[in-house]
Amino acid sequence: MKILGASKLFCCDEKFSIIDNGGVVFEGGKILDFATFETLKAKYPQAKASFYPESVLLPALSNPHIHFEFSNNKTTLVYGDFGEWLDSVIEKREGLFEDLQNSIQREIDNTLKSGIASVGAISSYGFDIAPLSSSPLRVQLFNEAIGSNPALIDALYSNLLARLQESDNHSSERFYPALSIHSPYSTHKLLAQKVAELAKERDLLLSVHFLESKHELEWLNHSSGFFKSFFTKHFGNPNATSTLTPSEFLSLLEGNKALFVHCLFADTPLLEQIHSLGGKIISSPRSNRLLNNAYLDLDRLKSIGLPTILSTDGLSSNFSLSLLDELRYTLFAYPQYSPNEFAKELVLGVTKHSNQALGFNGGEIAIGKDADLALFDIEGISQSSQEALSFILHSQKAQELYINGIREYANDF
Amino acid sequence: MKILGASKLFCCDEKFSIIDNGGVVFEGGKILDFATFETLKAKYPQAKASFYPESVLLPALSNPHIHFEFSNNKTTLVYGDFGEWLDSVIEKREGLFEDLQNSIQREIDNTLKSGIASVGAISSYGFDIAPLSSSPLRVQLFNEAIGSNPALIDALYSNLLARLQESDNHSSERFYPALSIHSPYSTHKLLAQKVAELAKERDLLLSVHFLESKHELEWLNHSSGFFKSFFTKHFGNPNATSTLTPSEFLSLLEGNKALFVHCLFADTPLLEQIHSLGGKIISSPRSNRLLNNAYLDLDRLKSIGLPTILSTDGLSSNFSLSLLDELRYTLFAYPQYSPNEFAKELVLGVTKHSNQALGFNGGEIAIGKDADLALFDIEGISQSSQEALSFILHSQKAQELYINGIREYANDF
Numbered sequence: 078m079k080i081l082g083a084s085k086l087f088c089c090d091e092k093f094s095i096i097d098n099g100g101v102v103f104e105g106g107k108i109l110d111f112a113t114f115e116t117l118k119a120k121y122p123q124a125k126a127s128f129y130p131e132s133v134l135l136p137a138l139s140n141p142h143i144h145f146e147f148s149n150n151k152t153t154l155v156y157g158d159f160g161e162w163l164d165s166v167i168e169k170r171e172g173l174f175e176d177l178q179n180s181i182q183r184e185i186d187n188t189l190k191s192g193i194a195s196v197g198a199i200s201s202y203g204f205d206i207a208p209l210s211s212s213p214l215r216v217q218l219f220n221e222a223i224g225s226n227p228a229l230i231d232a233l234y235s236n237l238l239a240r241l242q243e244s245d246n247h248s249s250e251r252f253y254p255a256l257s258i259h260s261p262y263s264t265h266k267l268l269a270q271k272v273a274e275l276a277k278e279r280d281l282l283l284s285v286h287f288l289e290s291k292h293e294l295e296w297l298n299h300s301s302g303f304f305k306s307f308f309t310k311h312f313g314n315p316n317a318t319s320t321l322t323p324s325e326f327l328s329l330l331e332g333n334k335a336l337f338v339h340c341l342f343a344d345t346p347l348l349e350q351i352h353s354l355g356g357k358i359i360s361s362p363r364s365n366r367l368l369n370n371a372y373l374d375l376d377r378l379k380s381i382g383l384p385t386i387l388s389t390d391g392l393s394s395n396f397s398l399s400l401l402d403e404l405r406y407t408l409f410a411y412p413q414y415s416p417n418e419f420a421k422e423l424v425l426g427v428t429k430h431s432n433q434a435l436g437f438n439g440g441e442i443a444i445g446k447d448a449d450l451a452l453f454d455i456e457g458i459s460q461s462s463q464e465a466l467s468f469i470l471h472s473q474k475a476q477e478l479y480i481n482g483i484r485e486y487a488n489d490f
Numbered sequence: 491m492k493i494l495g496a497s498k499l500f501c502c503d504e505k506f507s508i509i510d511n512g513g514v515v516f517e518g519g520k521i522l523d524f525a526t527f528e529t530l531k532a533k534y535p536q537a538k539a540s541f542y543p544e545s546v547l548l549p550a551l552s553n554p555h556i557h558f559e560f561s562n563n564k565t566t567l568v569y570g571d572f573g574e575w576l577d578s579v580i581e582k583r584e585g586l587f588e589d590l591q592n593s594i595q596r597e598i599d600n601t602l603k604s605g606i607a608s609v610g611a612i613s614s615y616g617f618d619i620a621p622l623s624s625s626p627l628r629v630q631l632f633n634e635a636i637g638s639n640p641a642l643i644d645a646l647y648s649n650l651l652a653r654l655q656e657s658d659n660h661s662s663e664r665f666y667p668a669l670s671i672h673s674p675y676s677t678h679k680l681l682a683q684k685v686a687e688l689a690k691e692r693d694l695l696l697s698v699h700f701l702e703s704k705h706e707l708e709w710l711n712h713s714s715g716f717f718k719s720f721f722t723k724h725f726g727n728p729n730a731t732s733t734l735t736p737s738e739f740l741s742l743l744e745g746n747k748a749l750f751v752h753c754l755f756a757d758t759p760l761l762e763q764i765h766s767l768g769g770k771i772i773s774s775p776r777s778n779r780l781l782n783n784a785y786l787d788l789d790r791l792k793s794i795g796l797p798t799i800l801s802t803d804g805l806s807s808n809f810s811l812s813l814l815d816e817l818r819y820t821l822f823a824y825p826q827y828s829p830n831e832f833a834k835e836l837v838l839g840v841t842k843h844s845n846q847a848l849g850f851n852g853g854e855i856a857i858g859k860d861a862d863l864a865l866f867d868i869e870g871i872s873q874s875s876q877e878a879l880s881f882i883l884h885s886q887k888a889q890e891l892y893i894n895g896i897r898e899y900a901n902d903f
Contacts, residue, residue, distance in 0.1 A: 151884065152874035157829050366825045396883040406822045412779045416570050461565035470809040471564065 078104040079482070080126035082114030083134035083452060084459040087468070088442040089428040093421040095464055100126070101134065103448035106481040111442050129476065131456050133468050135424070136440045137194030137449040137478055138400045139431040141217075142284065142338045142359045144391030145198055145205040148180035149173045154393055156367040159290035160303040166393065167311050173393075174204070181205055184398050185212045189486040191399035192451035192475035197284060197336065197359075197388070197435050199257055203240040210247035213485035215449065217435050218244045218252065219284040222272045223259035225308070225317065230268045237272065251481070253282070253436075260286040262293045262304055266320035266329075273329050282334050282436050288323060288347070289339035290369055297323050323347055330354055336434055338388070339364075341371055345381070352381050357434040361390035362407045368394050372410050385426040386434050400427045404469045420465035448482035451475045491517040492895070493539035495527030496547035496865060497872040500881070501855040502841040506834040508877055513539070514547065516861035519894040524855050542889065544869050546881050548837070549853045550607030550862040550891055551813045552844040554630075555697065555751045555772045557804030558611055558618040561593035562586045567806055569780040572703035573716040579806065580724050586806075587617070594618055597811050598625045602899040604812035605864035605888035610697060610749065610772075610801070610848050612670055616653040623660035626898035628862065630848050631657045631665065632697040635685045636672035638721070638730065643681045650685065664894070666695070666849075673699040675706045675717055679733035679742070686742050695747050695849050701736060701760070702752035703782055710736050736760055743767055749847055751801070752777075754784055758794070765794050770847040774803035775820045781807050785823050798839040799847050813840045817882045833878035861895035864888045 079102070086099025088111070100114035102121050110117060118126050150173055155165040185208060188196065195215035198205055201223070209216045220240045224233040237256075244254035256276045258269045276283045288294055295302035300318040308317035321329070323343065327350045337343075337351050338359045351358060360373045375385050387407060389398045404423050408416060432440025432449075439447035453472040461467040478486040492515070499512025501524070513527035515534050523530060531539050563586055568578040598621060601609065608628035611618055614636070622629045633653045637646040650669075657667035669689045671682045689696045701707055708715035713731040721730035734742070736756065740763045750756075750764050751772045764771060773786045788798050800820060802811045817836050821829060845853025845862075852860035866885040874880040891899040 152868070152870035152876075152880045155875060156879060157876070363822065366822050367829055370825050370828065372825055406819065409776065409779050409819045410822050410825065412783050412785055412823065415783065416780055455565070457565035462568060463565075463570070466569060467565045 078102060078109070078121060078124040080114065080117050080121060080124045081134055081450060081452065081479075082117070082126065082128040083132040084130055085133045085464050086111065086442065087133060087135035087424065087464070089136050089425055090441055090443070093425065093465065099134065100128070101442055101448070101450060103482045106448055108442065108444055108446045108448050110444060129452055129454070131454065131458055132476060133453045133455055133458055133464070133472070135451060136428045136432070136442060136446075137451040137480065138192050138427045139195040139435055139437065139440055140188065140193050140388050140398070140400050140427070141197040141336060141386060141431045141434050142361060142388035142390055143196050143198055143398060144201070144393055145181045145184055145209065146177065146201055147173060147391040147393035148184045149175065149177060150393045156394070157370070159368045160292050160307065162368050162394070163307065177204055178208065181208045184392070185209065185214065187398055188214065189478055190474050191401050192453065192478055193400055194449035194451070194478060194480045195432060195435055195437050195439065199284060200240065203243055206240070206243050206247060210249065210252045213251070213480050213483075215251045215437055215480060216253060217255045217282050219255045219257035219282070220244055221257035221259050222268055223263050224268055225263060225265050225320075226312070226314070227265055227267065230265055230271075233268060234271055255282040255284070257284040260289070260293065261321050261323065261326035262296050262319065269321070269326070269329055273333055277332050282336070283330065284336045284338060285330075287337040287340050288342040291342055294323070294342045297321065297326070324350060327351060327354060330356070334436065339373075341365055341369055341373055345377060348377065348383065349381050352383055357386060358383050359386050359388050359434065361388050361395070361403075362410050363396070363403060364390035364394035366410065375411065384430040385422055386430045387423065387426045388431070401472050403427070408469055417463040417466040420463070420469045423469060424465050448479055450479040452477040491515060491522070491534060491537040493527065493530050493534060493537045494547055494863060494865065494892070495530070495539065495541040496545040497543055498546045498877050499524065499855065500546060500548035500837065500877070502549050502838055503854055503856065504842075506838065506878065512547065513541070514855055514861070514863060516895045519861055521855065521857055521859045521861050523857060542865055542867070544867065544871055545889060546866045546868055546871055546877070546885070548864060549841045549845070549855060549859075550864040550893065551605050551840045552608040552848055552850065552853055553601065553606050553801050553811070553813050553840070554610040554749060554799060554844045554847050555774060555801035555803055556609050556611055556811060557614070557806055558594045558597055558622065559590065559614055560586060560804040560806035561597045562588065562590060563806045569807070570783070572781045573705050573720065575781050575807070576720065590617055591621065594621045597805070598622065598627065600811055601627065602891055603887050604814050605866065605891055606813055607862035607864070607891060607893045608845060608848055608850050608852065612697060613653065616656055619653070619656050619660060623662065623665045626664070626893050626896070628664045628850055628893060629666060630668045630695050632668045632670035632695070633657055634670040634672050635681055636676050637681055638676060638678050638733075639725070639727070640678055640680065643678055643684075646681060647684055668695040668697070670697040673702070673706065674734050674736065674739035675709050675732065682734070682739070682742055686746055690745050695749070696743065697749045697751060698743075700739075700750040700753050701755040704755055707736070707755045710734065710739070737763060740764060740767060743769070747849065752786075754778055754782055754786055758790060761790065761796065762794050765796055770799060771796050772799050772801050772847065774801050774808070774816075775823050776809070776816060777803035777807035779823065788824065797843040798835055799843045800836065800839045801844070814885050816840070821882055830876040830879040833876070833882045836882060837878050861892055863892040865890040
């Protein structure tokens with residue numbers, strides 16, 4: 078039994094309660110109790126207790142959408158237009174996979190350092206299965222299906238099953254096999270259907286990229302635009318057509334538990350359809366700005382009852398995998414919102430709401446929740462009257478990170 | 491005579507020329523020549539030559555608006571509304587000046603580390619005169635006048651003259667005494683007039699905060715709103731009225747060389763009036779977002795022929811004094827602009843245009859310009875086809891910084 082305390086305990090409940098000089102007791106990987114540190118010390122005298130002055134204690138962060146397999150990109154891929162970016166991915170793919178294991182390991186380490194305990198990792202090739210399963214992270218490993226050529230569906234599906242089997246072999250109380258349909262523009266309807274069915278049968282979480290670009294919207298609705306030349310140029314198929322409209326794609330996922338990533342160009346009826354499926358929408362603001370010159374309309378999400386949930390996406394379209402960076406840039410991406418109130422929403426978007434989206438039992442300081450906890454040293458935080466904002470502006474690196482009640486990272490390790 | 495070379499030389503001319511494997515020769519603090527590194531080595535065989543692979547060489551950065559005297563703030567001041575922020579400045583001013591010399595020195599060091607060679611420092615009290623004059627930085631030291639009480643004008647002006655005298659005593663080829671009128675809302679017309687006259691007489695650069703908040707606009711035009719209660723509450727003057735409209739204030743500065751900082755709430759006629767005065771507009775996007783939930787309309791600036799010029803402002807309204815951070819956040823503050831083209835504009839906004847605004851002779855790689863140069867190590871930059879964007883996304887700290895041809899900072903110092 079252990080008690081951790083800090084000048085500010087962010088409970089990350091819906092009201093964003095903060096306990097001054099608060100503490101959390103945990104044992105066996107679960108939170109037993111929380112209150113002021115002094116109360117807990119008196120109530121649990123047998124527990125080992127540590128207090129961190131000028132620090133914030135909060136649920137460890139969850140990054141629900143990340144591609145570790147693209148950790149080699151820094152200056153290779155071209156930003157500014159989704160189409161040009163995708164062309165550069167196709168053309169430069171080979172070079173991006175050299176010495177990949179080192180880059181994946183580096184980014185797993187950076188992930189832990191930034192206070193993240195759980196991730197939703199899109200696995201396109203399976204290169205991240207071994208390193209993630211042997212890391213301390215809690216993982217939903219989204220084995221991804223992609224392919225628009227109907228002649229290849231069986232082969233692609235077999236390849237997916239092989240990777241899923243490999244994930245199954247690694248499954249543990251921290252490592253969860255899951256599935257991904259890359260997107261409706263890149264995945265044939267029949268392949269998408271098979272993956273959706275498999276996810277339902279096995280009750281696996283599903284992740285899909287959805288309406289990330291204007292090009293995708295045009296392709297799905299009209300089989301025209303950038304993707305017409307894309308399929309001609311890269312796949313020698315000038316007769317390709319979209320196999321699904323956006324709404325038909327969503328209908329395929331009836332009965333699935335699914336995360337919809339980006340949704341930048343989804344109109345309100347589509348967002349409502351996602352909401353009625355029980356889907357969650359995940360946003361990667363920095364990636365969206367770099368590839369599509371736009372941010373998701375959070376007011377529209379709010380109006381249909383969907384929370385803000387943030388992820389970093391991969392280094393293929395970002396310059397760091399730190400959710401702390403993502404929080405900071407997102408604060409500045411939406412200048413119209415009152416900074417401290419928006420800061421609370423953003424912190425919930427990388428704790429409570431993103432953890433929930435991944436189907437884990439953390440993200441909030443509450444009795445019975447997983448003891449996934451992060452401590453951040455922020456000089457002067459005890460004097461702040463805008464704690465969430467101070468946290469976002471000033472946190473660079475976790476001081477300590479607990480996953481399942483075990484200290485998995487410390488600044489002085 | 492020395493030659494520095496790097497994989498990418500950003501000339502920071504108006505066209506944003508980049509020389510691959512470029513170099514700069516300098517001697518006696520001035521740039522003698524620039525071309526490819528190999529050309530220069532052949533042409534100047536007597537020069538000591540160093541080449542930095544996977545690096546960017548560019549003019550050192552210029553931060554034209556910074557308050558070093560507010561370097562103690564981290565969590566003390568309240569963000570979200572300019573009025574609440576200003577109230578917190580008044581109420582918590584005392585505590586902000588404890589142990590200030592250490593904080594000023596820390597931020598001078600951070601300034602150098604981020605590749606900045608020159609600054610426009612607003613000096614409200616004179617606490618920064620000694621540390622800045624003994625630093626390697628090129629400085630315009632803006633001695634600031636502030637005060638709306640007509641009975642105190644003579645005393646305030648004497649105090650200003652004393653600080654100006656102190657700056658004069660420190661003046662050198664890197665340290666330039668200058669003047670500041672805090673703002674039209676806070677400075678009585680008669681005091682503003684005296685300072686403007688003095689600046690003209692002595693040909694000193696002038697810096698003013700102008701229309702940073704909606705409250706200021708309302709006060710100047712109608713003597714109402716937040717500032718009505720502000721002057722009552724903090725200065726016991728319920729009868730205070732504005733002494734100038736925005737346009738009258740600008741007319742006072744006819745014949746001055748002046749920097750207008752913020753201008754968030756200036757309409758097009760006011761911006762045109764500034765332009766016709768020969769004034770420069772300086773923007774601090776992170777500060778503007780935190781205090782006023784808004785960014786400057788750069789299209790409007792462009793339409794009247796004014797360039798984008800960036801500064802960090804002080805830690806009173808920001809969380810770092812790095813212009814590299816300011817560049818990155820500004821890139822994400824204006825998602826509508828094509829990222830690589832906007833990146834070029836932003837780099838010019840902290841080199842050529844900000845250096846020019848400070849009246850210095852650097853900010854550009856050109857023969858006869860000051861040899862103020864910064865080197866940044868960016869792995870993979872030689873392969874980038876979007877160099878300005880890669881620079882903004884990935885530069886964290888200068889590798890080396892030259893001011894007046896002298897190496898004043900190196901990563902391995």
